Amino acid sequence: MTNPRAFLTIHRQEAGYRPVEDRIDDFSEVEQTLNSSDRRRQASRCMDCGVPFCHWACPIGNKQPEWQDFLYKGQWKEAYQVLEQTCDFPEFTGRVCPALCEKSCVLKLSCDEPVTIRENEAAIVEAAFREGYIQPQHPRRNGKRVAVVGSGPAGLTAANQLNRKGYEVTVFEKDELPGGLLRFGIPNFKLGKNIIDRRIRLMEKEGIKFRVNTMVGKEVTARDIVKDFDAVCIAIGSEIPRDLPIEGRNLKGVHFALELLGQQNRLLEGIAIPPKNIINCKCK
Known part of the structure; x- marks a missing residue:
């Protein structure tokens, strides 16, 4: 298991965000990353609880205590091997998941300093890509x-x-x-x-x-x-937004969130959008 007393002396340390003066010039990711030493220290805070509420709260059943232990020991490959057993795309969830696991962490409940589970997850999968642990798999075909x-x-x-x-x-x-x-x-x-x-x-x-x-x-x-x-x-999802029929709903400039988000992401991908259809937020 991880260091059983680390949580008593090591406080939660988040990676934080890029400086404002840097991120206002681009649309790149704003979260920073810790170095491997600090990341391992954060993983050491996991107490390997007898009843791991983090695992219980995770919608896909991630085995957080197991890969925290491997991460603490510097066994990045083994940490990824455990992580991929339950999560197909940890590089996505490690960035955008609301981290229900952290809300259920005993350290959240006791001292409001949960283990940095989501950031640790992202660090593990990025190390796996960087070190070449993730390679194409070519299974035997079944003809279907x-x-x-x-x-x-x-x-x-x-x-x-x-x-x-x-x-x-x-x-x-x-x-x-x-x-x-x-x-x-x-x-x-x-x-x-x-x-x-x-x-x-x-x-x-x-x-x-x-x-x-x-x-x-x-x-x-x-x-x-x-x-x-x-x-x-x-697996088409639900793309019909929930409307809100209140006073002012039909005023000019009121849009559904996905209209704006989808359009902005398309513009950044270089996808052409007719000028008359662009939601112009300039100077708004």
């Missing part, structure tokens, strides 16, 4: 084909799991690039799109095919999907 409709977090996870079980997977995405709300809903300062591109390239090397600008039911029919594939996974 599966279509995945939608390339958001659910669709990518389904595609990843199915591919590694030997299915030939094709992902259909109606937008210009794969990623769903990861790409067009989350701002770059939270999740750099190069992080998504890196994962998509890895999935393509593993044999997953992506068909973008392809709306099932329009560019390709449901009949064709059923004919060409042995199974279909529909």
